[in-house]
Amino acid sequence: MLTFTIRRLVLAVPTLLFISLVIFLLLELAPGDPMAQVPLTVPPEVKERMREALGLGQPMHIRFWKWLVQFFWIEPQVLADHIFGTSFSAGDLRVISWQTRSPVMDTVIERLPQTLWVVGTAYLAGILIALPIGIYSAYRQYSWFDQIGTFVSMVGFSVPPFFSGVLVIVIFSVNLGWFPSIYDTTLKVTDWDSFLRQLQQMVLPVSVLALQVTAQISRFMRASMLDNLNQDYVRTARAKGLGEYCVVMVHVLRNSMIPVVTVIALGVPAIFGGAIITEQVFKVNGIGHLLIGAIQANDLPMVQTLTFIFAVLIVLFNLIADIAYGLLDPRIRYD
Amino acid sequence: MTERDRAAPGDGLAPASTALPGGAGPLETLAGPPRSQWLNVWDRFRRHKGAMTGAAIFALVVLAVFAGPLLWPPDATLIDIRARNTRALTACFSEGEPWGWEGPAAAMSRFFAHIGAVAQCFANPETASARISWAHPLGTDQLGRDILARMLMGGRISVSVGIAAMLLALGLGSAIGVVAGFFRRLDGPLMRLTDLFLALPLLPLLLVMMLLFREPLSGAFGPERGIFILIVCAIGVTSWMPTARIVRADVLALKEREFMLAARSIGTSDSRMITRHILPNVLSPIMVSATLGIATAIITESALSFLGLGFPPDFPTWGRLLFDATDYLQQYPERVIWPGLAISLTVLSVNYLGDGLRDALDPRGGGR
Numbered sequence: 001m002l003t004f005t006i007r008r009l010v011l012a013v014p015t016l017l018f019i020s021l022v023i024f025l026l027l028e029l030a031p032g033d034p035m036a037q038v039p040l041t042v043p044p045e046v047k048e049r050m051r052e053a054l055g056l057g058q059p060m061h062i063r064f065w066k067w068l069v070q071f072f073w074i075e076p077q078v079l080a081d082h083i084f085g086t087s088f089s090a091g092d093l094r095v096i097s098w099q100t101r102s103p104v105m106d107t108v109i110e111r112l113p114q115t116l117w118v119v120g121t122a123y124l125a126g127i128l129i130a131l132p133i134g135i136y137s138a139y140r141q142y143s144w145f146d147q148i149g150t151f152v153s154m155v156g157f158s159v160p161p162f163f164s165g166v167l168v169i170v171i172f173s174v175n176l177g178w179f180p181s182i183y184d185t186t187l188k189v190t191d192w193d194s195f196l197r198q199l200q201q202m203v204l205p206v207s208v209l210a211l212q213v214t215a216q217i218s219r220f221m222r223a224s225m226l227d228n229l230n231q232d233y234v235r236t237a238r239a240k241g242l243g244e245y246c247v248v249m250v251h252v253l254r255n256s257m258i259p260v261v262t263v264i265a266l267g268v269p270a271i272f273g274g275a276i277i278t279e280q281v282f283k284v285n286g287i288g289h290l291l292i293g294a295i296q297a298n299d300l301p302m303v304q305t306l307t308f309i310f311a312v313l314i315v316l317f318n319l320i321a322d323i324a325y326g327l328l329d330p331r332i333r334y335d
Numbered sequence: 336m337t338e339r340d341r342a343a344p345g346d347g348l349a350p351a352s353t354a355l356p357g358g359a360g361p362l363e364t365l366a367g368p369p370r371s372q373w374l375n376v377w378d379r380f381r382r383h384k385g386a387m388t389g390a391a392i393f394a395l396v397v398l399a400v401f402a403g404p405l406l407w408p409p410d411a412t413l414i415d416i417r418a419r420n421t422r423a424l425t426a427c428f429s430e431g432e433p434w435g436w437e438g439p440a441a442a443m444s445r446f447f448a449h450i451g452a453v454a455q456c457f458a459n460p461e462t463a464s465a466r467i468s469w470a471h472p473l474g475t476d477q478l479g480r481d482i483l484a485r486m487l488m489g490g491r492i493s494v495s496v497g498i499a500a501m502l503l504a505l506g507l508g509s510a511i512g513v514v515a516g517f518f519r520r521l522d523g524p525l526m527r528l529t530d531l532f533l534a535l536p537l538l539p540l541l542l543v544m545m546l547l548f549r550e551p552l553s554g555a556f557g558p559e560r561g562i563f564i565l566i567v568c569a570i571g572v573t574s575w576m577p578t579a580r581i582v583r584a585d586v587l588a589l590k591e592r593e594f595m596l597a598a599r600s601i602g603t604s605d606s607r608m609i610t611r612h613i614l615p616n617v618l619s620p621i622m623v624s625a626t627l628g629i630a631t632a633i634i635t636e637s638a639l640s641f642l643g644l645g646f647p648p649d650f651p652t653w654g655r656l657l658f659d660a661t662d663y664l665q666q667y668p669e670r671v672i673w674p675g676l677a678i679s680l681t682v683l684s685v686n687y688l689g690d691g692l693r694d695a696l697d698p699r700g701g702g703r
């Protein structure tokens with residue numbers, strides 16, 4: 001198992017390098033000039049110096065290397081300093097945003113909790129709803145519950161979050177006035193009242209994201225249960241007189257969860273991607289919102305960093321899914 | 336399986352064998368002419384209710400958006416400022432007195448009064464309290480442009496983007512899948528490439544691509560065509576990976592079959608093997624990913640437009656219409672509903688179509 005894990009970890013490194021190269025090249029080859037916003041009255045030699053100050057003077061491979069160093073060497077040091085109070089990173093140049101002129105990672109760390117709150121709650125809620133639905137739909141295949149569940153998950157698949165989000169705003173905050181349509185990130189949870197308000201403003205974004213998660217995972221759960229329900233060991237379990245609950249919830253469920261767990265792990269980066277849109281709809285001040293803002297403001301270092309963070313999430317959760325699969329199912333370990 | 340299916344099982348039997356000269360004739364009387372594989376597929380597809388409904392709705396949507404200007408002639412870009420902010424005809428349902436409960440008799444009379452008011456409004460919208468007109472069944476936007484015409488035009492663009500991006504992704508995916516499966520030496524590198532592409536964060540990358548290449552492409556091809564090319568290429572380049580994987584797996588399985596060995600032994604060239612023997616046999620997974628590809632492409636395009644990074648405002652797509660309408664969410668919620676419903680309905684129908692196609696193309700699946 002250890003070799004399996006190490007092999008997977010080693011494979012992740014070139015993947016990350018490739019992705020960072022793609023992102024870097026994409027931004028590099030793009031036409032467009034960070035100096036375009038500078039007034040025309042600024043003389044060319046000053047412009048040239050500004051360009052160098054932004055680190056744009058050197059050839060491409062050197063800049064790529066510098067960016068890698070900044071991202072993989074200096075930023076972790078800053079994090080370590082922040083946590084342990086050391087001073088590894090004193091005097092090092094960090095990735096600076098063109099928009100705010102402050103380190104990109106500081107802004108990201110500021111915004112991350114909002115995204116994590118909304119996305120994490122939505123994912124958890126989605127999974128908790130999806131698993132029972134998937135199990136029961138498979139157990140009573142072609143029953144009315146199954147038919148409705150399949151239809152609802154198909155709808156959840158097909159309705160994009162920018163429509164379902166707007167729709168729930170129309171219904172629940174414009175017409176009924178139950179929930180606020182804008183997520184207030186300045187709200188601090190100090191007492192019961194503000195906690196209730198926090199809960200209230202989280203309902204709509206969380207339910208929109210959770211609908212998608214539920215649709216996906218309940219379908220997987222159902223298919224996986226169906227694969228197992230017709231197997232011989234189920235008949236054996238019933239034949240030796242086990243109760244129906246024990247057969248389904250212990251024997252079948254444990255085997256069916258193997259692929260579902262990997263799907264759950266693989267789905268995490270996707271839901272962060274989906275959160276970009278949901279954050280935009282509900283004005284949640286998270287990293288997706290930050291990305292859109294940075295794109296509109298042409299803030300390339302910020303865009304680069306955020307895109308790369310999304311890539312790291314994908315690689316990380318692919319790794320987790322692989323290892324989880326290896327742990328749960330010894331047959332696929334190849335060692 | 337029906338009686339007829341058993342008599343002529345799919346593609347294996349040569350029909351000539353039933354008419355051996357001097358033989359005793361066919362062992363079983365065939366109920367009709369020999370059936371091709373595709374007829375069987377069609378039979379299975381036809382029995383799938385969801386798929387048939389999906390196919391019908393998708394065909395209807397495509398027909399409506401492409402023949403739209405013939406059915407509904409008003410110009411989508413014509414600004415009629417005097418008719419601006421016309422409500423949709425559905426606003427008629429909120430005509431009449433507000434409802435309340437004051438005993439059954441009062442409720443009955445109120446109900447009929449309401450029906451009367453609604454009917455009156457539909458017959459003669461000019462008398463209604465809101466601005467409603469038969470000239471604009473779905474209303475107009477803040478500049479007085481007819482929303483039905485804009486929906487049709489937007490649908491034309493959205494559906495074209497979906498189909499074009501799907502074709503590009505399909506072409507790339509099947510080419511890479513076939514090459515990776517067929518040539519052992521290229522398998523490793525191409526599949527690693529696919530894995531790498533699968534690890535890319537697609538939505539952020541798409542957004543970045545839109546940001547960076549929008550200006551030069553609109554400069555080179557004009558604003559509309561430039562963005563169209565950009566969106567189609569961006570979606571196509573980032574969505575070929577699942578197709579490539581499925582096609583490769585199928586090609587690998589096909590390569591072990593006897594007919595491939597036979598074809599090889601009579602000296603068939605590689606290119607001929609691919610076009611004659613491989614491609615027709617991997618057609619079914621390609622078709623399934625084609626339908627699902629349209630759905631993803633339409634959603635992705637709408638998402639880009641919704642984030643303000645898609646088509647320019649005077650060139651409406653469903654996503655763009657939805658995005659523009661969110662500013663008027665409180666006063667005119669129906670403007671959000673129409674494009675959203677159109678996107679959802681199209682994607683839902685395509686998803687059902689793909690589902691049914693997958694079941695129909697898999698001969699082991701059996702009827703539902």
